[in-house]
Amino acid sequence: MNVYLKKxxxxxxxxxxxxxxxxFFIGVLNFFQKPIRNSFYVLISPISKxxxxxxxxxSGFFTSLLNAKGLTQENSNLQQENQRLSSEVSxxxxxxxxxxxxxxxxxxxxxxxxTLAPAQTIGLDTANDVMVINKGSQDGISENxxxxxxxxxxxGKVSKVYKNFSNITLISDKNSVVDAKVQSxxxxxxxxxxxxxxxxxxxxxxxxxxQDATINQGDVxxxxxxxxxxxxxxxxxxxxxxxxxxxKPFQTAAIQxxxxxxxxxxxxxxxxxxxxx
Amino acid sequence: xxxxLLLITLVFFLVACVQNSFLPHTTIMGxxxxxxxxxxxxxxxxxxxxxxxxxxxxxxxxxFISDLFLSSYFGASIISxxxxxxxxxxxxxxxKERQEKYLxxxxxxxxxxxxxxxxxxxxxxxxxPYIKVTVDxxxxxxxxxxxxxxxxxxxxxxxIYYKKPKDRQLTLFR
Numbered sequence: 001m002n003v004y005l006k007k008x009x010x011x012x013x014x015x016x017x018x019x020x021x022x023x024f025f026i027g028v029l030n031f032f033q034k035p036i037r038n039s040f041y042v043l044i045s046p047i048s049k050x051x052x053x054x055x056x057x058x059s060g061f062f063t064s065l066l067n068a069k070g071l072t073q074e075n076s077n078l079q080q081e082n083q084r085l086s087s088e089v090s091x092x093x094x095x096x097x098x099x100x101x102x103x104x105x106x107x108x109x110x111x112x113x114x115t116l117a118p119a120q121t122i123g124l125d126t127a128n129d130v131m132v133i134n135k136g137s138q139d140g141i142s143e144n145x146x147x148x149x150x151x152x153x154x155x156g157k158v159s160k161v162y163k164n165f166s167n168i169t170l171i172s173d174k175n176s177v178v179d180a181k182v183q184s185x186x187x188x189x190x191x192x193x194x195x196x197x198x199x200x201x202x203x204x205x206x207x208x209x210x211q212d213a214t215i216n217q218g219d220v221x222x223x224x225x226x227x228x229x230x231x232x233x234x235x236x237x238x239x240x241x242x243x244x245x246x247x248k249p250f251q252t253a254a255i256q257x258x259x260x261x262x263x264x265x266x267x268x269x270x271x272x273x274x275x276x277x
Numbered sequence: 278x279x280x281x282l283l284l285i286t287l288v289f290f291l292v293a294c295v296q297n298s299f300l301p302h303t304t305i306m307g308x309x310x311x312x313x314x315x316x317x318x319x320x321x322x323x324x325x326x327x328x329x330x331x332x333x334x335x336x337x338x339x340x341f342i343s344d345l346f347l348s349s350y351f352g353a354s355i356i357s358x359x360x361x362x363x364x365x366x367x368x369x370x371x372x373k374e375r376q377e378k379y380l381x382x383x384x385x386x387x388x389x390x391x392x393x394x395x396x397x398x399x400x401x402x403x404x405x406p407y408i409k410v411t412v413d414x415x416x417x418x419x420x421x422x423x424x425x426x427x428x429x430x431x432x433x434x435x436x437i438y439y440k441k442p443k444d445r446q447l448t449l450f451r
Contacts (some may be wrong), residue, residue: 020357022337029344029351040345048298055302123346124301127396128403130348132297148381160348167348172307175407201307201415262302 036163038136041122045165048122052265058146060260114231116268117141118149119166124261129176129200130159131168133267135163146230146270153258154178154234155221155267168267171236172198172257179226180206180236182219187215193224194250196236202261204237206253213251215242221255231273282331285320286338292316293342302357308419310426314395316357318388319430321365325437329366355401361395380435381428384412387429389420 022158029036117139123132135141147155156176171178176198181191194209206221219239225232237255244251264276292312300309317339322331340355347354368387396419401408 018333022359026352026355029341033351036351037345044294047294051294051298052302058299059302104450123297125297125346125348126301126304126307127311127399128348132346169348174409174411175404198412202304203307203415262304 001179034162038164041162041165045122047122048132052122056262056265083277114270115272117271119147119263119267119269121261121267122165126201129156129170129198130174131155131170131201131261131264131267133166133168133269134164135269136164136166138163139267140271141166144229146234146273148234148270149259149264149267151258152234154230154236155259155264156267157229166269169198170198170202170259170261171196172200172202174198174200174202177227178230178236179224180221181224182206182209182213182215182239184216184219191224193226194221196221196255202257202259204255204257206239206255207250209253211246211249211251213245215239215251215253217242228245229273231270236252282334285335289316289338289342291312293346297346305422306415307419308415308422311424312391312426312430313339314361314392315388315423315427315430317361318365318391318427319434321362322369322384322387323434326369332362332366333359347403349403353399356402357395357399360398361391364391364394381431384431385424385428388431389424392420392423 011170108155117135119133119135119139119141121131122134124130125132131147141158141161143158143161145158147157149155154171155169156170156173158166160167169176176196177191180194180196181193184192192209192213192215194206196204197207199202209215217239221236221239223230223232223234223236235258237257239253240256241254242251243253286449288327296309296312300312303309317335320335324335325329336358337355340358341351343354343358365387372383
């Protein structure tokens, strides 16, 4: 065998050893995945919180700077919306009075049944729509628990739990599907059911709505609790655009989600809701 | 040598923290620039042609730190970065000579191609077997946003790497 071939063989041996070592390294990392990630999050938690706050302030500053021109227009729009809402409130007042007793009982029961664990956001994986919060298994968090904001806006569910931290998969994740219903402005009509699917990049859309169902722009979409993971009536978003095509079995709609990851410093995990998945 | 590698690791670590905690507040339509990838690409692009070991080290470190922040299993980012590293090296191999003057002209298309390879591979590895192929405006925004940030980093790196050595010769006539 000449020197050139020997050199070639030796190079291949080195490559093979390198590949084996790499896969061994990856295997070890996956075997000790939870303690490694938990220790890492403990280590970076103070740095991440500092960066998160800095980002929040910077984002607020730039947003106010960019929106300075549109403030007058926004104010006028809000005044108009306020007037519209006031008239709607007075119209609904009568109905509310009738149902108040029943609703109070239902609300109280619901309030008693839901236990919330507050958590702080310390990181966000924008590529995969995953949030990292500072509560984990030692705080009683487990997988598939729903995550909401203080305004009952649905964010997603706990997808991975470490000792001190958890990952939250947002409803905008491309593989996320949440059973939902459209709350029509006309309360006499039965609710319209559909499914909220993730588009990635914090955007969602409504799918599987029957062709004969009437949905309108501005209708609010809430959870229907059919899939058994999320409690009913958690806020999801507002319909912005309807795509109705007779050649397709279902109609879809673009949704403006109510959740805002930039303002998600504090979130709440529902710890005692039934979990079927 | 070791000190330099340690320093690079620390820089990647800090960049990853910024990526996951600061940059989510600067998104455009839900898209944030991938500064870990940009830093990796720039370091590989400007390294010496025969510095293979350093390149592999960069790929493994960048991949490992990215994996720490991912919700998926370990290895997806490491493999994606290694594959991207090989792609960059292959492209650089075909570039006979690196010309300082037109550096940005050919580095940006290379960057875009490598970003597309990296993103596709990472997505496929993380979401396998539930892979959905969708082409929408967000992909364009992602490429544009990353290119703008990469241009700034490229410019900075170019001034650092191609810094002319100080001429210590006495100049009598100009």
